[in-house]
Amino acid sequence: GAGVSQTPSNKVTEKGKYVELRCDPISGHTALYWYRQSLGQGPEFLIYFQGTGAADDSGLPNDRFFAVRPEGSVSTLKIQRTERGDSAVYLCASSFYRGSATFGSGTRLTVV
Amino acid sequence: AQTVTQSQPEMSVQEAETVTLSCTYDTSESDYYLFWYKQPPSRQMILVIRQEAYKQQNATENRFSVNFQKAAKSFSLKISDSQLGDAAMYFCACAGGTSYGKLTFGQGTILTVHP
Numbered sequence: 001g002a003g004v005s006q007t008p009s010n011k012v013t014e015k016g017k018y019v020e021l022r023c024d025p026i027s028g029h030t031a032l033y034w035y036r037q038s039l040g041q042g043p044e045f046l047i048y049f050q051g052t053g054a055a056d057d058s059g060l061p062n063d064r065f066f067a068v069r070p071e072g073s074v075s076t077l078k079i080q081r082t083e084r085g086d087s088a089v090y091l092c093a094s095s096f097y098r099g100s101a102t103f104g105s106g107t108r109l110t111v112v
Numbered sequence: 113a114q115t116v117t118q119s120q121p122e123m124s125v126q127e128a129e130t131v132t133l134s135c136t137y138d139t140s141e142s143d144y145y146l147f148w149y150k151q152p153p154s155r156q157m158i159l160v161i162r163q164e165a166y167k168q169q170n171a172t173e174n175r176f177s178v179n180f181q182k183a184a185k186s187f188s189l190k191i192s193d194s195q196l197g198d199a200a201m202y203f204c205a206c207a208g209g210t211s212y213g214k215l216t217f218g219q220g221t222i223l224t225v226h227p
Contacts, residue, residue, distance in 0.1 A: 031211070031213050033213045033214065033215075035215075040220075041219060041220070042116075042203050042205075042217030042218055042219055042220050043157070043203075043215070043217050044217070045214055045215065045216070048211055048213065048214050050211075055211070056211065056214060089155055091155075091157065093157070093213055094213075095212070095213040098210065098211075098212055099212065099213070100145075100147070100159055100162055100212060100213070101159075101212070101213035101215065102159070103149075103156055103157035103158075104156065105154055105155045105156040106155045106156070108155075
């Protein structure tokens with residue numbers, strides 16, 4: 001596609017529930033990144049894929065967070081047993097290898 | 113590892129005037145890139161300008177330019193002839209090593225443009 005697409009745009013879930021956030025990168029971009037942005041803060045790195053494999057998952061806060069990219073294109077960020085502290089905007093970005101990242105518009109997750 | 117600091121939470125400028133946003137950084141990488149991203153209310157991070165650390169010449173993109181002081185680890189953004197559409201949150205960011213999309217962001221500066 002023309003840009004990075006993230007769905008849903010907004011998600012409200014109850015504490016303890018499981019959620020999946022989807023990212024469609026720009027066609028041909030081999031690298032894909034997930035970030036989390038809390039209110040009034042800069043984005044924080046979560047995980048980076050090069051192709052299908054997670055090249056760097058050092059930013060995932062705990063084992064409730066998991067991400068996959070099974071075919072090297074679309075990626076899903078999965079959050080188990082959501083907590084109110086998980087409320088944030090989750091941003092996805094993609095790039096060519098060693099290229100600048102292009103971001104999507106994010107998914108605003110609200111845990112109530 | 114990188115750290116990025118933006119010491120100006122808010123800045124304002126009159127339309128058509130010039131404004132400079134400050135940023136300092138620290139990194140252990142010898143090869144790194146510096147970026148300024150703009151984030152309007154739509155939430156999408158938009159790349160404004162990029163500077164390769166090995167280049168001495170300051171990057172320029174139309175009305176946007178940087179002052180890159182490598183020894184001082186300073187990377188400021190100058191916006192000339194400010195327009196109402198420039199109003200947004202601006203983030204300074206650093207990426208090092210081989211992954212230039214793995215960014216460390218500063219806290220951001222909210223820029224207001226007055227007509």
